Amino acid sequence: MKKHLKKLLIVSLILVFACGKKVKENDYVARVEDEYLLKQDVAGLDSNFVKNYIDIWVKNNLIYQEAIERGYKSDEKIEQMVNEFRKSLIVKNFLQNEILKNAEKISDDEVKKFYEKHQDEFILDKQVVKIGYVKLSSRNEASVLRNKLQRAKDFQSAVADLSSEVGVVEIVPMRYYDQFNIPFPELWRVIWNLNKGEISFPVKSGENYFLIYLYDKKDIGSKADFEIVSDAVRERAIVEKQNLLLDSLISNLKRKYHYEVKW
Numbered sequence: 001m002k003k004h005l006k007k008l009l010i011v012s013l014i015l016v017f018a019c020g021k022k023v024k025e026n027d028y029v030a031r032v033e034d035e036y037l038l039k040q041d042v043a044g045l046d047s048n049f050v051k052n053y054i055d056i057w058v059k060n061n062l063i064y065q066e067a068i069e070r071g072y073k074s075d076e077k078i079e080q081m082v083n084e085f086r087k088s089l090i091v092k093n094f095l096q097n098e099i100l101k102n103a104e105k106i107s108d109d110e111v112k113k114f115y116e117k118h119q120d121e122f123i124l125d126k127q128v129v130k131i132g133y134v135k136l137s138s139r140n141e142a143s144v145l146r147n148k149l150q151r152a153k154d155f156q157s158a159v160a161d162l163s164s165e166v167g168v169v170e171i172v173p174m175r176y177y178d179q180f181n182i183p184f185p186e187l188w189r190v191i192w193n194l195n196k197g198e199i200s201f202p203v204k205s206g207e208n209y210f211l212i213y214l215y216d217k218k219d220i221g222s223k224a225d226f227e228i229v230s231d232a233v234r235e236r237a238i239v240e241k242q243n244l245l246l247d248s249l250i251s252n253l254k255r256k257y258h259y260e261v262k263w
Contacts, residue, residue, distance in 0.1 A: 030054050032061035099249065103242040106234070114237035115226050122224040122233065129182075129191050130215040130225070132174045134159055135208050141167030142202035142209040149199055155213040169208055174215060176228050184210065192217060 030037040037057050042050050074082075115122070132155050136142040145165070152158035156173045163171060179188045184205045194200060194214040202209040218224070226233065 030058050032058060033065055035061050035064075095246070099242055099245050103238050103245055106238055106241055110241070111230070111234050111237045112226065114240065115229075115233045118233075118236070119223055119226075122229045124218055124220055124222050124224045124228070126178045126180070127192070127217070127219055128176055128178050128222075128224070128228060129217045130174065130176050131172075131191060131212055132156060132159065132215065133170075133172050133210050133212045134162060134168060135170040135210055136167045136202075137169055137208060138167050139202050139204070139209050141165075142211055146199060146202065146211050149211065149213070155199070155215075176225070187212065 026039075028036040028038050029042060037054060042053060045053060134142075134145065134149075136145065145162075145168075149155065149158050159171050159173055162168050179185060182188060182191075187203055187205055187210060190200055190203050191212055191214060194212065194217075196214055196216055198214055200210070200212040200214075202211060204210075216225075
């Protein structure tokens with residue numbers, strides 16, 4: 001019995017009152033006396049949860065009806081709790097629209113500045129390489145292309161227009177990889193042993209041959225480049241902006257409204 005009551009109490013529901021309103025027969029999914037749970041109130045809920053939601057709504061309203069009949073009406077304490085809850089909902093709605101949404105409009109420049117200020121806090125927990133590569137269908141074509149690329153001053157520019165070259169299967173001018181997300185993990189050791197600015201000899205993987213250029217490599221514990229952690233940086237920058245906007249708001253409100261603390 002205690003278990004059953006606990007289950008009812010820990011599930012938070014907003015009771016929907018429709019007293020005095022005309023409700024069409026097909027507008028609601030449940031009813032207890034003159035209180036209705038409308039279809040729109042359960043719209044969007046997970047289908048696996050709706051049946052349980054309706055069941056708890058009915059039980060809560062049945063208990064509510066019995067409580068009112070036995071004289072358990074609103075008192076000063078309940079009214080105070082309701083008022084505080086109403087305030088908290090208004091505050092939450094205000095902050096969502098005035099603080100959170102504005103913070104989410106953060107610019108790329110703001111995100112980059114946040115990274116520059118906190119870059120020592122973004123540390124790699126795995127080895128990462130910054131490479132470019134060309135995948136070809138034959139060793140001979142890969143060897144010929146390697147000679148051309150070695151004479152080029154910039155790998156990224158040199159491979160930009162190679163897609164029409166005979167034997168070229170895929171071109172990736174520049175990208176970050178770790179050994180868990182690299183599409184050809186068997187070549188990781190070759191890549192890690194390259195020197196910065198070096199292009200590999202043709203390396204066979206499956207039916208193809210790779211020419212791999214190493215821009216940079218970073219070991220565990222190194223500072224992460226912005227491109228590697230840009231999503232995490234943006235999330236933290238948004239949180240910081242939220243806090244700054246909130247602090248600014250509170251400071252302005254303290255000047256606008258009279259308040260005092262006696263403690």
